[in-house]
Amino acid sequence: MINIKNIPELDRIHYDNNDGLRVGALVTIRDVMTSTVIQEKFPILVQAARKTAPPNIKNLATVGGNLCNASPAADMVPSLIVLGSKVKMVGLQGERSVALEEFFKVSGGTILEIDEILTEIQVPRAPPHTGGVYLELPARRIKKSVAVAITLDSEYELCTQVKIGLGAVAPTPIRAYKAEEVIRGKTVDEHLIKESAKIASEDCCAPLSDVWASGGYRREVVRVLTKRAIRQALALAKSDQMGG
């Protein structure tokens, strides 16, 4: 057993306007919640951190652990995905970075090799007129979560960029690419929001049916959460707030 918790470079939060945000793997969930720079620049991550665990666990749990545990329900993941985050891994062969959505294996676990550790999560600076929201159904056994980040053009008319991330609806956290296509490049109205949410629930996820809930119910939760999250992210983008 090798304890990596005393490597000081790994517990830092760093932000600058060029590189964006860099969060060390050992940064705790509580550190994310209380970081003034994250509160100001990426409030969607504060929303996600709040929902990650009870307070005592937040003092111990790390962002790196939340990712490397590779739970499809990990709270930090959908929000980090929609922000376009990359993860940096370091091993005997050197360094590499991949988009967070490529970090998880459908068969379980992560792409980390036996001699590698996750060292950093890199979050690019959010463009102007971006709104981001993280919503979840908090019920433990049937938890579902949706993160949405929307960027509008300078006229606040067209949706220039959108990412929708879903948690706990497939073997890994996923992007709802087809649902994004419905609103990307468009003037997003209520009709498109409903259409996008419908596609997220019908075409983008594969929820289980089990003793806790049916797959049909889980899809319905995805539809409702996606609809709400798009609406809220859009409102925040229009008011030029990243969301919070």
Add this chain to the structure above:
Amino acid sequence: MEPRRTLLDVIRNDLRLTGTKEGCGTGDCGVCTVILDGKPVNSCLVLALEAKGKDVLTIEGLAKENKLHPLQETFIKCGAIQCGFCTPGMILTAKAFLDENPNPTEEDVKEAISGNLCRCTGYVKIIEAILTAAEELRKGEWHG
């Protein structure tokens, strides 16, 4: 020290301080809560070696000179104890919480103790006890 031993194991079995309880052993129940450098943590999730050089407060260290901490007093007065198994962890979580937020709402208290399970379902009185202790502590007469 065996590197795999938890802080909880060492507190109970080496130091013989059995006020810290063991419930699930996997971070779900919160009965093993201790205060590590001012922050409440589940001691079953901390390796003993990680606590080296840190300040650990268990329930045994809360009373001062035979005077109970206001939280201990209000837990008794409010009847916030049934079987008592969750009580040490509940009180320590509440202590660290009130140190940070001396004037909480009921909702704040619920959030603060959300990682501490009481299987006697006695939360109403526990919340009442914590809010009453907060009032007592705001008077500033306790110097712990």
